[in-house]
Amino acid sequence: MVASHDVVLVGGGGAGLRAAIAIAEANPKLSVAVVSKVYPMRSHTVSAEGGAAGVIRDDDSLDEHCYDTISGGDWLSDQDAVEAFVKEAPQELLRLEHWGCPWSREHDGRVGVRPFGGMKKMRTWYAADKTGFHMLHALFQTSLKYPAVARYDEWFVTKLLVDDGRVQGVVAIELRSGHIQPILAKATILCTGGCGRVFPFTTNATIKTGDGMALAYRAGAPLKDMEFIQYHPTGLPFTGILITEAARAEGGWLLNKDGYRYLQDYDLGKPTPKPVLRSMELGPRDRLSQAFVKEMEKGRTIETPYGHVVNLDLRHLGERVINSKLPFVRELCLKYQNIDPIKEMIPVRPVVHYMMGGVHTDIHGATPLPGLYAAGEVACVSINGSNRLGSNSLPELLVFGARAGRAAAEYASSQKEPGAAVVAQAEDERRHLVHDMLQRTDGRQRIANVREAMQKTMEESAGIYRSGPGLAKAADRLGELEEQARRIGLDDHSRTFNTELVTALELQFMVEIARTMVGSALKREESRGAHQRIDFPKRDDKRFLAHSLCRRATDGSCQVEYLPVTITRWPPGERVYGR
Amino acid sequence: MSTERNRYTEFRPRWYRPRMSTWWWLKRWSSLAFILRELSSIFIAWFIYFFLRLIHALGSGDAAYREFLAWAASPGIVVLNGITFAFVLFHAVTWFNLAPQAMVVHLGSKRLPGALIAGANYAAWVVATALVLWIVSR
Amino acid sequence: MVDRITIEVARYRPEQDAEPSFQAYEVPCRKDWVILDGLNHIKDHLDGTLSFRWSCRMGVCGSCGMTVNGEPKLTCATFLADYAPGPLRVEPLRNFPIIRDVIVDISDFMQKLSAVKPWLIRDAEKPLAEGEYRQTPDQLEEYKQFSMCINCMLCYSACPVYGLDPEFIGPAAIALAQRYNLDSRDQGARQRDEVLSRHEGIWSCTFVGECTKVCPKHVDPAGAIQRYKLSSATGWVKDFIMPWHGK
Numbered sequence: 029m030v031a032s033h034d035v036v037l038v039g040g041g042g043a044g045l046r047a048a049i050a051i052a053e054a055n056p057k058l059s060v061a062v063v064s065k066v067y068p069m070r071s072h073t074v075s076a077e078g079g080a081a082g083v084i085r086d087d088d089s090l091d092e093h094c095y096d097t098i099s100g101g102d103w104l105s106d107q108d109a110v111e112a113f114v115k116e117a118p119q120e121l122l123r124l125e126h127w128g129c130p131w132s133r134e135h136d137g138r139v140g141v142r143p144f145g146g147m148k149k150m151r152t153w154y155a156a157d158k159t160g161f162h163m164l165h166a167l168f169q170t171s172l173k174y175p176a177v178a179r180y181d182e183w184f185v186t187k188l189l190v191d192d193g194r195v196q197g198v199v200a201i202e203l204r205s206g207h208i209q210p211i212l213a214k215a216t217i218l219c220t221g222g223c224g225r226v227f228p229f230t231t232n233a234t235i236k237t238g239d240g241m242a243l244a245y246r247a248g249a250p251l252k253d254m255e256f257i258q259y260h261p262t263g264l265p266f267t268g269i270l271i272t273e274a275a276r277a278e279g280g281w282l283l284n285k286d287g288y289r290y291l292q293d294y295d296l297g298k299p300t301p302k303p304v305l306r307s308m309e310l311g312p313r314d315r316l317s318q319a320f321v322k323e324m325e326k327g328r329t330i331e332t333p334y335g336h337v338v339n340l341d342l343r344h345l346g347e348r349v350i351n352s353k354l355p356f357v358r359e360l361c362l363k364y365q366n367i368d369p370i371k372e373m374i375p376v377r378p379v380v381h382y383m384m385g386g387v388h389t390d391i392h393g394a395t396p397l398p399g400l401y402a403a404g405e406v407a408c409v410s411i412n413g414s415n416r417l418g419s420n421s422l423p424e425l426l427v428f429g430a431r432a433g434r435a436a437a438e439y440a441s442s443q444k445e446p447g448a449a450v451v452a453q454a455e456d457e458r459r460h461l462v463h464d465m466l467q468r469t470d471g472r473q474r475i476a477n478v479r480e481a482m483q484k485t486m487e488e489s490a491g492i493y494r495s496g497p498g499l500a501k502a503a504d505r506l507g508e509l510e511e512q513a514r515r516i517g518l519d520d521h522s523r524t525f526n527t528e529l530v531t532a533l534e535l536q537f538m539v540e541i542a543r544t545m546v547g548s549a550l551k552r553e554e555s556r557g558a559h560q561r562i563d564f565p566k567r568d569d570k571r572f573l574a575h576s577l578c579r580r581a582t583d584g585s586c587q588v589e590y591l592p593v594t595i596t597r598w599p600p601g602e603r604v605y606g607r
Numbered sequence: 608m609s610t611e612r613n614r615y616t617e618f619r620p621r622w623y624r625p626r627m628s629t630w631w632w633l634k635r636w637s638s639l640a641f642i643l644r645e646l647s648s649i650f651i652a653w654f655i656y657f658f659l660r661l662i663h664a665l666g667s668g669d670a671a672y673r674e675f676l677a678w679a680a681s682p683g684i685v686v687l688n689g690i691t692f693a694f695v696l697f698h699a700v701t702w703f704n705l706a707p708q709a710m711v712v713h714l715g716s717k718r719l720p721g722a723l724i725a726g727a728n729y730a731a732w733v734v735a736t737a738l739v740l741w742i743v744s745r
Numbered sequence: 746m747v748d749r750i751t752i753e754v755a756r757y758r759p760e761q762d763a764e765p766s767f768q769a770y771e772v773p774c775r776k777d778w779v780i781l782d783g784l785n786h787i788k789d790h791l792d793g794t795l796s797f798r799w800s801c802r803m804g805v806c807g808s809c810g811m812t813v814n815g816e817p818k819l820t821c822a823t824f825l826a827d828y829a830p831g832p833l834r835v836e837p838l839r840n841f842p843i844i845r846d847v848i849v850d851i852s853d854f855m856q857k858l859s860a861v862k863p864w865l866i867r868d869a870e871k872p873l874a875e876g877e878y879r880q881t882p883d884q885l886e887e888y889k890q891f892s893m894c895i896n897c898m899l900c901y902s903a904c905p906v907y908g909l910d911p912e913f914i915g916p917a918a919i920a921l922a923q924r925y926n927l928d929s930r931d932q933g934a935r936q937r938d939e940v941l942s943r944h945e946g947i948w949s950c951t952f953v954g955e956c957t958k959v960c961p962k963h964v965d966p967a968g969a970i971q972r973y974k975l976s977s978a979t980g981w982v983k984d985f986i987m988p989w990h991g992k
Contacts, residue, residue: 066798067855069896070806125877128865128928130885130892137879161805162892169863169921181855204844205618233800266777269803360803363822365777476789519793522760524620525845527796528788620759622842622850627908634815638905641953705952709971716883 030451033061033178034440035433036198036213038185038240040064041071042160042425043404043432044219045167046120050433052174058437061211063180063200065235065530068168072221072233073425076160077272077356079144079152080422082118088149090114091597097420098598100146100312101384101413102557103573104253107596109391109409113427120426121153129166130155142353143277146312146417146605148305157274157356163422180211184530185239187457188216188247188400189450195247195399196446199457203530206523208461210454214443215399215436218244219429222383222405225534226542227491228483229335230380231263231270240406242537244387245544249397250577252408252591253385254541255549256558258416259492261316263379264365265334271376273418275357276309278349281341282316283373284328290338294319296605311605314415314558317378321492332375339373346370378492382421384412384558385548388577388591393432399439403432410575413593414557466529471517475528478512479535482542485509490546493560499550506546510539510584547586548576569600643694644701650694653687703728750774750825751832752783754795757843765843767834768792774829780820781809784835796846804961807897811847812836817899817959838902840911854898857914860940861922866933884929891924891969893962900956900966912945916956916966919947923969938977947973 035051037044040062051060062068083093093114098105121139125131131139132154144152155162171177183200189210190196197212223238224230245251261282262271276282279302284290289299289308296315297307304310320338323329329336342350342357347370350358354369361367361374386408393401393409404425411424489502513536520528554568555561574590581587632638657679664675678684706728707721749771757765770791772783781799788795799809802821809820814833825833841849871878900916907913922941926934941947950970957967 066800066806066808067851067896070800070808072801072806074806074895075801075803119873122873122877126865126871126873128925128930130889130928131877133880133882133885135882137881137884139877156889158805158893161895165892170865172859173864204850205620207618233802233806235800267802363804474789475793520796522758522794523617524759525796525848528793620844622844623757623759623765624842625765625839627840627905631905631908637955637958638953641905641951645951705954705971708954708957708965708968709952709975711972716881718886 030210030212031061032197032212032446034058034213035060035215035217035436036211037062037217037219038064038198038243039071039219039221039404039406040066040068040168040179040181041219041221041404042073042164042167042422043406043429044068044071044217045164045171046426046429047217047219047403047433047436048177049167049171049174050430051437052176054434054437055441056176058176058440059178060176061178061180061213062171063183063185063198063211065182065184065203065239067181068171068179069165070235071164072236073160073164073422075231075233075270076163076422077157077270078274078277079142079154079159079419080117080121080163081144081147081152081417081419082121082423083114083151084118084139084153085141085150088151092149093117093147093151095598096147096306097411097417098413099601099603100417101411101415102567102603103569103598103600104256104410104413104556104575104593106391106410106594107598108594109411111596112391113409113411113424116427116430117423120423120430124163124166124426127166127170130162132156142274143303143305143310144417144419145273145276145310145316146306147419150305152277152419154274157272157354160422183211184533185243186461186533188243189446189453190247190397191447191449191453193398195397196450198243199454201461201529203525203527206526208458210451212446212450214440214446215401217393217432217436218387218400218402218406219404220406222386223538223541224380224383226482226538226545227257227380227486228480229263229268229377229487231260231268232380237534237538238383238541239534239537240402241386242540244395244397244400244402245540245580247397247400248580249395249400250388250579251385251544252388252575252577253410253414253548254544254578255552255576256384256414257380257490257545258313258382258384258558259317259378260381261313261320261378262340262374262376263381264360265332265337265375265377267364268379269360269364270379270381271340271357271360271374272354273313275340275342275354277303278342278353279303279345280309281344282309282376283339283341284323285330285338286328288328290323290328291316291319294322306605312415312417313381315605317492318560320378330375335377337375337377340376341373342369343371343373382416384408384410384414384416385545388575389428389432391431392435393428394435394439399443401432401436403428407432408575414559461529465516465518465532466521466523466526468518472515473512473517475516475531475535478509478516479538482506482509482535482539486542486545490542490549493562494549495562496550496553499546502546503543503550506539506543510543513539544578544586548578548588551588552576573600644697647694647698650691651698654691654695657688657691699732703732748774748826748829750783750829752780752787753832753834754784754787754847755834755836756795756846758794759845769832772825774825774831776826778825780811780813780818780823780825780833780835783825784820796848798848805895807895810838810897810899810902812839812902817902819897819899819961822961838898840902840904840908841898851898853911854896854901854915854917857918858896858921860914861918862933862937862940863921863925865925865928865931866936867930868932878930880929887929888924888927891920891927891964894920894924894964894966895962897961899959899961903955903959905953905955906949906951910945910949913949914940914946916950916970917964919950919973920964920966920969923973926973938980941973942977947977950974
């Protein structure tokens with residue numbers, strides 16, 4: 029039985045659903061399939077809290093949003109992409125409002141905006157502190173209107189089918205039956221999100237395992253800027269659960285063990301009672317995370333059974349502000365750490381949050397591999413450069429989800445049906461999955477052990493601060509782990525909803541991606557944004573004002589080349605906060 | 608729950624569908640309270656019948672009224688009316704407490720708090736009871 | 746010295762089992778472990794064949810609902826230590842067919858979700874150039890509570906009506922319909938009414954109220970349903986007395 033559609037979307041989160049709607053609206057005759065390993069409302073978009081940036085105030089301008097984004101990315105962002113993004117973001121957010129998204133409002137009924145880290149003006153739209161949840165549900169519920177959108181809920185994609193130089197669909201496991209089959213398509217869009225689970229402490233859900241990045245990489249598409257991993261400065265210590273940046277935007281303070289607002293020591297401005305945009309606690313995430321590491325080295329952080337932390341103090345905001353603007357923050361602290369932010373300080377530490385890098389695409393979401401598109405966190409366009417600003421990733425889903433959808437729709441309208449060669453490939457993949465993984469009884473490794481070893485390696489060597497020798501050691505270790513991941517022994521040999529098989533496949537994706545992250549980090553001999561090398565502490569525009577592009581070589585290693593950054597109107601300058 | 612229904616065939620696994628027990632409502636206090644609340648409607652119906660008989664007896668002259676009182680004083684009816692009284696109280700209290708969930712009242716643009724709506728029902732009940740007592744005691 | 750606790754998990758492997766049974770595992774019982782951490786410990790270190798759904802582990806994705814000691818709970822938001830010394834029983838959500846172990850089939854719910862037309866319905870769309878539909882904070886408050894549903898289905902699991910009559914459209918679907926009906930921007934209440942006013946719609950509900958009790962997001966679906974019963978009934982009366990009145 030061979031399913032076939034015009035366009036297949038892998039991933040049903042914000043980007044995937046927006047792309048599906050865009051295709052259904054662009055050409056209602058096309059059949060679209062959304063293939064997701066979880067039900068779409070479980071996608072990780074749902075956890076986003078803070079907000080989505082889009083210029084709507086009279087005192088704001090597109091150019092300023094551009095500048096904030098480009099400087100926030102330490103000039104690694106492609107400026108043509110940023111200009112397009114900044115222009116379309118308010119339109120997309122407004123479109124979502126028309127689709128029912130419950131944006132928080134001003135008293136006169138207009139959409140409200142709040143301040144956010146790294147943004148000089150207030151332009152972050154928000155829906156209380158559950159913006160991603162409301163956006164995802166608005167998108168999902170709106171997508172139900174379009175009969176052309178078929179959904180494959182809980183189908184896990186294991187491979188992209190490539191023939192004749194173009195991608196012609198996917199192979200997927202229907203989890204609830206164990207059936208493995210191809211889903212053919214004239215165009216495929218990856219919307220699978222990031223890969224935070226490569227690290228031990230992350231805000232990311234368990235499903236963020238870099239699936240789409242690995243799928244594209246194995247199919248021959250290059251990955252871009254894989255060394256840039258964003259740490260969010262405020263995550264809860266044990267679970268990694270995100271305490272939104274909005275808590276700082278509303279006026280929260282970061283205090284070290286002496287109760288001192290330590291950020292003032294790190295060139296982020298002077299402490300003021302009310303928050304000042306782009307200064308102190310509203311500085312960019314990479315600088316705040318780096319400040320934490322420095323404080324830790326100085327011995328001024330607090331030691332807990334779950335590692336070192338600092339304190340986020342919201343007490344001075346008062347009960348009314350916390351309950352109206354930050355209700356979810358309060359709920360999370362009470363439910364998961366048994367702390368009431370109205371009365372106590374919240375222990376926080378930097379945790380991995382977002383992947384700036386990903387599958388290389390142009391500003392229409394197209395990868396260099398014909399038939400393959402990507403949008404959202406899985407893609408790297410790049411608008412975020414070396415460090416993403418908070419509240420830029422939600423509009424990114426909408427803008428590039430729509431663009432990739434439209435581009436894929438146009439491409440698919442002009443292609444012929446996939447051929448028999450890919451069906452044969454799918455059969456090979458099915459055989460491989462069944463014989464080499466499912467039915468194998470001589471597996472040597474346990475999934476959890478390999479995964480923990482990978483996460484430990486990444487946290488030690490590819491964390492906030494890196495060094496050449498550390499990265500080289502990590503590269504070797506990951507090579508061993510990739511071997512081990514290939515020889516996983518499963519306890520579960522059944523077909524019906526075998527989540528152990530899925531976990532093993534995800535682990536294989538993750539280790540492969542981890543190798544590209546470390547490989548790219550080793551080659552970039554400078555410090556920029558989220559990539560900080562203690563052996564190369566300065567930014568080096570002469571050699572590295574370029575994206576690192578890595579391709580998979582036949583021996584499995586990653587070949588890194590450089591692609592110059594597109595500069596239009598903002599020549600590289602100094603990244604300044606608090607001055 | 609038979610074995611053949613659960614025979615697995617490749618890629619068409621048999622889902623297991625547990626049956627809900629007939630005694631589901633005994634498993635928790637809240638379910639029992641719910642069933643009793645629903646049952647109270649039977650006793651409300653009895654009360655209405657009793658009340659109509661009272662009215663009819665009142666309108667049919669002295670003898671009919673005395674007959675009615677004798678019937679109402681019989682032990683069976685007294686016990687039944689005792690139980691009925693308890694259920695009517697239970698019915699009224701649960702009804703008033705749930706009313707705010709069903710009725711959302713706005714004053715201008717603000718919602719009235721639920722306690723106010725329940726409270727208004729109780730207050731009306733007290734007033735009506737006081738009125739009836741006053742009429743009867745005259 | 747870490748305490749330990751025994752978790753009895755329902756197992757059902759359709760390829761070999763005729764019906765579900767329980768399997769007991771002993772896991773560490775740390776102060777800040779939730780039940781999900783216990784299940785993950787089993788899967789990672791004791792028995793990789795245990796299958797269950799989870800994702801965000803912060804109570805917002807709705808994946809990890811299970812029946813814990815007879816009560817429907819989100820296993821990411823329930824502390825293991827609350828059940829010490831144990832053992833505690835973890836079973837699939839009630840009232841749904843069981844696919845495997847504690848994983849249930851929710852396709853009935855998904856179909857019902859679509860059936861209530863959960864999208865903004867307008868007679869005429871406003872062009873984007875004219876900006877947003879104005880909505881005051883008070884108007885947002887009207888439906889905000891009903892928009893918080895994470896689709897975890899604990900309410901369906903707790904509802905005896907759904908257990909006895911699977912045709913019942915259910916609490917979350919009706920609450921979602923109300924979310925749109927009460928949204929000042931929506932004009933589709935009549936369209937949704939066709940689905941909701943049927944027997945399997947709101948009128949199957951007998952206001953047991955268990956759904957509201959178990960809802961982890963305080964959506965109050967029981968309230969949504971009763972309010973709709975009131976507005977549907979008054980709407981019917983209005984139609985009867987004044988058949989000329991619009992929407």
